[in-house]
Amino acid sequence: MTLTIKNLGAPLGAEISGIDLSGPITSSAVETIEGVWRDRLVIVFHDQKLSDPQLIAFSKYFGELDAPGPNPYGQPFLKDHPELNVISNVVENGKPIGNLGDGEAVWHADMTYVEVPPKAAMLHSLEVPPPEAGGNTYFSNMFVAYETLPADLKKAAEGKLAVHDASANSAGMLRKGYKEVTDVRLTVGAHHPLIRTEPGTGRKALFLGRRPNAYVLGMEVTESEALLDALWAHATQPRFTLCHRWKVGDLLMWNNLSVLHRRDPFDPKTRRIMHRSQIKGSEGVH
Numbered sequence: 507m508t509l510t511i512k513n514l515g516a517p518l519g520a521e522i523s524g525i526d527l528s529g530p531i532t533s534s535a536v537e538t539i540e541g542v543w544r545d546r547l548v549i550v551f552h553d554q555k556l557s558d559p560q561l562i563a564f565s566k567y568f569g570e571l572d573a574p575g576p577n578p579y580g581q582p583f584l585k586d587h588p589e590l591n592v593i594s595n596v597v598e599n600g601k602p603i604g605n606l607g608d609g610e611a612v613w614h615a616d617m618t619y620v621e622v623p624p625k626a627a628m629l630h631s632l633e634v635p636p637p638e639a640g641g642n643t644y645f646s647n648m649f650v651a652y653e654t655l656p657a658d659l660k661k662a663a664e665g666k667l668a669v670h671d672a673s674a675n676s677a678g679m680l681r682k683g684y685k686e687v688t689d690v691r692l693t694v695g696a697h698h699p700l701i702r703t704e705p706g707t708g709r710k711a712l713f714l715g716r717r718p719n720a721y722v723l724g725m726e727v728t729e730s731e732a733l734l735d736a737l738w739a740h741a742t743q744p745r746f747t748l749c750h751r752w753k754v755g756d757l758l759m760w761n762n763l764s765v766l767h768r769r770d771p772f773d774p775k776t777r778r779i780m781h782r783s784q785i786k787g788s789e790g791v792h
């Protein structure tokens with residue numbers, strides 16, 4: 507097998523071809539994939555056909571798996587594989603088989619409301635709506651967002667911590683066991699710096715997590731809202747983003763601490779089923 511790497515026409519993202527991820531892969535392939543994941547932040551593999559155990563086996567080349575956060579229904583979607591998450595709008599026998607429905611999923615990074623968020627995520631498409639029905643996924647590069655931040659905003663964000671809301675998922679649904687947030691100063695979730703420094707390289711990135719219910723510690727609420735709005739408006743500009751139009755068999759792997767992602771809504775009459783894993787982070791965010 508010869509790996510081919512092609513950078514996509516955006517400030518992040520690369521396509522890797524020439525590899526079948528359903529079986530064992532060599533340590534040099536793992537190293538290559540890790541390198542592309544570090545540099546380009548999002549990797550797209552096409553034409554993969556992975557069973558759940560195969561998705562788990564591939565994911566484990568990059569570290570231990572991190573179980574999904576609590577979903578609105580209070581139990582794992584895949585009984586036999588609780589370490590995997592299902593992202594789907596399909597309802598069977600009156601019960602959703604997965605999370606997030608068919609609506610928009612707003613910009614976020616996964617599970618940053620915990621102290622040590624997952625470092626990587628994998629999403630494998632099993633069924634997707636036709637291209638005109640919506641459901642594209644977008645990624646934004648947080649290194650470039652930091653590097654292009656106007657000096658006054660850089661200064662305002664420096665040294666500040668924000669709370670990352672644990673109560674709701676990216677589709678705005680309340681997670682089982684959480685209450686609606688009515689005062690952002692009381693938001694429950696981990697506190698992380700607005701500007702993260704990548705261990706090893708020292709490179710800085712904006713680290714925003716999710717906008718709803720966020721709050722910059724120690725600020726007046728109105729000041730915090732204004733700073734967060736300005737940072738989010740900057741960080742999610744189309745010039746920093748990659749748009750992925752899904753096909754069945756795509757597997758995406760992304761660098762969860764260095765990108766934000768969001769999803770377009772899609773036609774509720776269509777079916778979309780994706781299985782997902784995530785890789786545990788090794789340390790808190792600094």
Ligand SMILES: [Fe+2]
Nearest residue numbers: 615616676767
């Ligand atoms: Fe997500």
